[in-house]
Amino acid sequence: MAADEAGAAPSAQSVLSSVFGFDSFRGRQRDIVDCVVQGGDALVLMPTGGGKSICYQLPALLRPGLAIVVSPLIALMDDQVASLRQLGVRAAVLNSSLTPQAQRDIETRARQGELDLLYMAPERLLQDRTLAWLADYSLALIAIDEAHCVSQWGHDFRPEYMQLARLPGLFEQVPRIALTATADLPTREEIADRLQLRQAQWFVHSFDRPNICYRVAEQGAAKPQLLALIEREHAGQSGIVYCLSRKKTEAIAAWLADSGHQALAYHAGLSHDERQANQTRFLREEGVIMVATVAFGMGIDKPDVRFVAHLDIPGTLEGYYQETGRAGRDGEPATAWMHYGLGDVVQRRRMIDDGQAPDARKRIERRKLDAMLAYCELASCRRQTLLEYFGETLPEPCGNCDVCLDPPETWDATRATQMALSAVYRTGQRFGSQYLVQHLTGSETERAVQWGHDRLSTYGVGESIDAKTWRSVLRQLTALGYLEADSEGYGGLRLGPRAREVLKDGQGVQLRKDRRSQARKRSGSSAGPAFAGADEALWNRLKTLRTTLAGEQNVPPYVVFSDKTLSELVNEQPRTDEAFLAIHGVGRKKLEAYGEQFLAVIRAHMQGDDA
Ligand code: ADP
Ligand code: ZN
Numbered sequence: 001m002a003a004d005e006a007g008a009a010p011s012a013q014s015v016l017s018s019v020f021g022f023d024s025f026r027g028r029q030r031d032i033v034d035c036v037v038q039g040g041d042a043l044v045l046m047p048t049g050g051g052k053s054i055c056y057q058l059p060a061l062l063r064p065g066l067a068i069v070v071s072p073l074i075a076l077m078d079d080q081v082a083s084l085r086q087l088g089v090r091a092a093v094l095n096s097s098l099t100p101q102a103q104r105d106i107e108t109r110a111r112q113g114e115l116d117l118l119y120m121a122p123e124r125l126l127q128d129r130t131l132a133w134l135a136d137y138s139l140a141l142i143a144i145d146e147a148h149c150v151s152q153w154g155h156d157f158r159p160e161y162m163q164l165a166r167l168p169g170l171f172e173q174v175p176r177i178a179l180t181a182t183a184d185l186p187t188r189e190e191i192a193d194r195l196q197l198r199q200a201q202w203f204v205h206s207f208d209r210p211n212i213c214y215r216v217a218e219q220g221a222a223k224p225q226l227l228a229l230i231e232r233e234h235a236g237q238s239g240i241v242y243c244l245s246r247k248k249t250e251a252i253a254a255w256l257a258d259s260g261h262q263a264l265a266y267h268a269g270l271s272h273d274e275r276q277a278n279q280t281r282f283l284r285e286e287g288v289i290m291v292a293t294v295a296f297g298m299g300i301d302k303p304d305v306r307f308v309a310h311l312d313i314p315g316t317l318e319g320y321y322q323e324t325g326r327a328g329r330d331g332e333p334a335t336a337w338m339h340y341g342l343g344d345v346v347q348r349r350r351m352i353d354d355g356q357a358p359d360a361r362k363r364i365e366r367r368k369l370d371a372m373l374a375y376c377e378l379a380s381c382r383r384q385t386l387l388e389y390f391g392e393t394l395p396e397p398c399g400n401c402d403v404c405l406d407p408p409e410t411w412d413a414t415r416a417t418q419m420a421l422s423a424v425y426r427t428g429q430r431f432g433s434q435y436l437v438q439h440l441t442g443s444e445t446e447r448a449v450q451w452g453h454d455r456l457s458t459y460g461v462g463e464s465i466d467a468k469t470w471r472s473v474l475r476q477l478t479a480l481g482y483l484e485a486d487s488e489g490y491g492g493l494r495l496g497p498r499a500r501e502v503l504k505d506g507q508g509v510q511l512r513k514d515r516r517s518q519a520r521k522r523s524g525s526s527a528g529p530a531f532a533g534a535d536e537a538l539w540n541r542l543k544t545l546r547t548t549l550a551g552e553q554n555v556p557p558y559v560v561f562s563d564k565t566l567s568e569l570v571n572e573q574p575r576t577d578e579a580f581l582a583i584h585g586v587g588r589k590k591l592e593a594y595g596e597q598f599l600a601v602i603r604a605h606m607q608g609d610d611a
Contacts, residue, residue: 021587041200049329056143063140088589148182237306244312266292303330310338377479429494
């Protein structure tokens with residue numbers, strides 16, 4: 001798209017509103033677009049949902065020639081292209097699932113200037129054949145999406161991404177823009193190095209996701225709490241439940257289905273077809289819960305996931321942040337909820353120790369797990385700690401995490417800590433929390449007698465504290481570094497690096513009291529637009545129309561219109577084309593394609609024939 005009817009190049013602002021239907025740029029989108037339009041290289045670091053796509057899609061429309069978008073996953077590319085076509089943008093995917101004829105057709109269209117954006121995987125771009133036909137003409141830009149896939153230490157490492165270092169040599173004059181939602185500094189540096197983007201301009205967006213409410217439940221059975229979360233706060237809404245093992249995802253999915261919810265499992269052990277089918281249902285239908293291992297999620301562009309639940313502690317805060325970031329991409333309220341126990345931590349520890357990674361890497365992984373655990377046991381604002389970890393400062397507590405909303409009480413646990421650490425030490429630093437609790441309360445006699453532990457001064461020394469509190473004490477002491485999980489043998493607890501502060505230096509320890517109940521009492525549903533009465537009827541009619549139109553074209557409903565667009569339609573009730581065009585997410589093309597039908601529904605509603 002080079003010029004409009006008058007022959008003048010359209011401005012970024014006018015394309016933003018006429019094609020994408022947005023009034024204004026968000027954050028630094030404008031600067032990024034300008035940088036790339038002027039031929040500069042850019043490294044864009046923005047959280048999920050921040051609006052990365054515009055940063056290369058808009059320059060692709062403003063610069064002459066074809067834009068190449070490198071992306072790691074076919075599903076991601078298909079979705080993006082479907083969305084772009086809805087906007088009237090000439091986009092296509094080149095991948096190996098196409099017939100040779102279809103591939104040649106795309107090449108022909110590209111050659112004849114009939115394409116603005118072409119998506120492909122890195123290995124496809126770097127094939128000699130592709131390079132040969134691309135060499136013939138000028139490219140608008142090369143965008144490298146999910147750029148953290150080039151990081152060897154990251155969890156999404158893709159060796160093919162390393163080859164992208166060849167791009168500046170192959171396409172000397174073509175601006176490159178790399179984008180990622182990975183927040184940590186070493187990965188950023190690694191991306192810049194490996195993709196030869198040292199000279200690029202960096203655009204670092206805040207990683208805060210203010211619409212996500214972070215919550216951690218550290219006690220009680222997980223299942224009833226998960227069910228309460230779904231039924232009381234997110235009934236009928238889409239969500240993701242992450243589990244550590246494949247077996248557990250299947251068990252939880254089956255149990256949720258039995259409880260009357262639309263739940264599906266997703267893990268790497270399922271056949272390709274089954275995974276594909278479940279993913280498609282999650283994307284296309286409303287209110288599906290995906291119970292998955294971390295194999296699920298990268299490149300899932302679904303904007304209206306209302307909750308992400310973790311039933312096991314993630315291994316790193318980076319992973320946790322990325323996974324929870326899949327909630328609420330549309331900016332509407334969403335929940336990130338986690339349940340964990342000390343057993344998870346021991347299991348994670350063991351996975352690291354038993355893994356094949358070199359020692360240096362294992363040390364890093366252990367440190368990351370410690371940071372994750374410390375986050376779980378916080379007595380201060382979770383968002384402040386998360387952002388701190390990613391190098392940002394939030395001056396005030398956020399007001400939208402469980403600690404801010406329901407501050408835990410603390411108690412002087414110095415004496416209990418001394419007892420616990422002594423018990424660990426005297427029993428030989430090899431027992432797990434269950435035995436230690438029994439030892440401290442003097443409730444296990446058989447093995448205690450057998451090992452002579454009943455004669456130790458720590459046996460029964462803590463009987464005035466109940467077992468539940470002891471478990472909480474041991475968990476918090478582990479999180480704070482007074483104890484550490486030893487994954488050798490039976491996964492016992494041993495003294496941690498801070499133990500001497502208490503045992504030798506006599507420092508005091510404050511711990512949090514466990515909350516009585518984690519179930520939040522909220523008025524109504526926390527997430528998603530809530531309409532009542534006549535508005536609800538209109539909302540439902542608009543949703544039905546959206547589902548029908550999406551079904552006809554075999555695309556997800558949100559590709560037709562987002563929830564935000566629908567709720568603006570309910571609130572504004574536009575009657576004319578101009579008014580419809582002013583709605584968020586409505587550009588020229590969508591007005592043309594859907595305006596009439598949506599306006600008809602609104603008109604009928606206003607005339608009161610909803611019945
Ligand atoms: P990311 O790729 O960073 O996760 P997307 O590019 O998918 O994010 O954008 C996230 C959401 O924000 C999408 O629903 C998109 O339509 C919306 N969005 C992006 N830029 C703007 C903008 N300038 N104004 C309004 N909405 C926007
Ligand atoms: Zn907070």
